[in-house]
Amino acid sequence: MRERLTLGSAPDCRSPEEVVPPMKLALYLPNFRDKVTVEELEDLTALAEALDFDSVWTLDRIVVPEASDRQELQFPFGMMEQFPTALPVSARGEWLHGMPLIPWLAAKTSKVRIGMSIIDTPYRSPGVLAGEIATVDHLSNGRVNVGIGSGWMPEEFAAASASHIFPKRHKHVRETIEIMQGIWTNELFEYHGEFADFDSCGFGAKPVQKPHPPIYFSGLKDPKRSASRIAKYGLAGWIGIQDTHDELQKWRAAIGQELEALGSARSVDDLDICSMIWFVITDEETDQTPQGKLSNLMVGTAGQITDSLKRYKEAGLSMPLIWPPFQDVPVSKTLDDLKRLKEEIMPKVDAM
16 A cells, blocks of 8 residues: 655745845856867856855766657757757767766765756656655755656657657656655655556655755646646745746736645745856847747847846746857856856846
8 A cells, every 4th residue: 555645834934024035146057069078067156155055956868769860850949849950060060968867966065955856756756856856855965956847859768768658648647746755755665656556665865854855846837737736745846947937927826826726835936947058248238029939038238138137037047047158158258257147137026
């Protein structure tokens, strides 16, 4: 029989009159590039910690199919219509995988939180994933964030020997959440589901963070599904990608409405609402015409980015994941831009 889970809810400690807290900053490491070095990632991580960023995240990518080079993937990037049926990195690119970087980050840092945005759960055994994350939580002294999602690329599922999961990938995410939380909060745990079926076992050390590391759900198409996962499992927040200010408001409102409809003890104000956003400070002003996911949301002059972040703060974005471009911008430029973001731009945003 499946172990019963106790899914607590974080109390709402803020009063309606309380000032909106300062926006947190997160760095989305560019480990997914045609060419990137460990030294570059180390320099970016060290700076993020020195600048008191909240967290550093890696990107999960298993393969780049050769079909991508011909723009012949089965679906556009992220199943988002505005993107091409191709990845921004070539099949012969020398990117670094995101998961092995997490314990490396634990050893290289002492303050900043660490995570992967997002872990595609169908590529991993849920029980193994839970045990490994608990161990990394010890290596980092309780600084692990867990971003999870279902994945979107059938070609990658095939390379990960998970093609059979693709049609039911959302159910795999649900079972993974249940198994992780069960393993993390029980001395012994058993589970009998479609993708995992095991009798009572111990999985080693429990996480340092209690009851467990914060879990973020990444949903790109369905606010109702995202809100349902967040409410049912007491998740810490939501992560989107290249969300415009208007899109963010719509996601936030939809998640909030669903939480209320589900009778959740929490409101959307209790969650971290995040988005992975491309970032470059330019000398000349860029075209800010709304183009959906292709908009220059945080690509522009310091003034344009300041205005954009102010709008994001008003829209309810609590933490942008600052995303250096896939190409054409050297890491040395990104290092300078991060300093300007923290020292020149954020004081104006926080002063709102």
